[in-house]
Amino acid sequence: MNIKVKKRNFLKKKKVKELKKDLGQYSDILADSKNVEILEAEPYSFILVDGEPYIIIIDDKPFPTLKAALANEINGKTVVxxxxxxxxxxxxxxxxxxxxxxxxxxxxEGDIVLIVDETHKKPLAIGVSLITGDEMVENDSGKAIETKHYVGDSIWNFEV
Structure with missing residues (x-):
């Protein structure tokens, strides 16, 4: 999938505040940032934090990217x-x-979760939970998380 950039603008403080609210527990990504920009692109738009694509907008909902998770040691809702x-x-x-x-x-159900590996606890993917955390561990069949972004996809390889 090719990402085609349309335009790039700095976000006003009010928009950054709204974005922090939408990100919830992942809002730490924007904590000490100086430059927050929106990069409108096809098929997904990005929020650049100091020039790095740290947030992706999928279905009008902001998700932290794996690069943000690696750079900021995000401590959000985690699935191993x-x-x-x-x-x-x-x-x-x-x-x-x-x-x-x-x-x-x-x-x-519906929470943004970070998927990490068992041994190194490194982020592998980000997705939306389809069931509760307890059900994920208890169930021995069925889908638990819809993956939105993973290591090696076009979002991972995207550079500004």
């Missing part, structure tokens, strides 16, 4: 997958309950 699931996750597959080893118990 076993080592056997890594191959599938890094190819963009949705996360299935059997591959989940651990999940924060405060995860609710």
């Amino acid at each position: 997958v076993d080592m056997g699931a890594i191959r599938f996750v890094s190819n963009g597959a949705d996360i299935m309950s059997p591959g989940i080893v651990e999940a924060d118990s405060d995860i609710e």
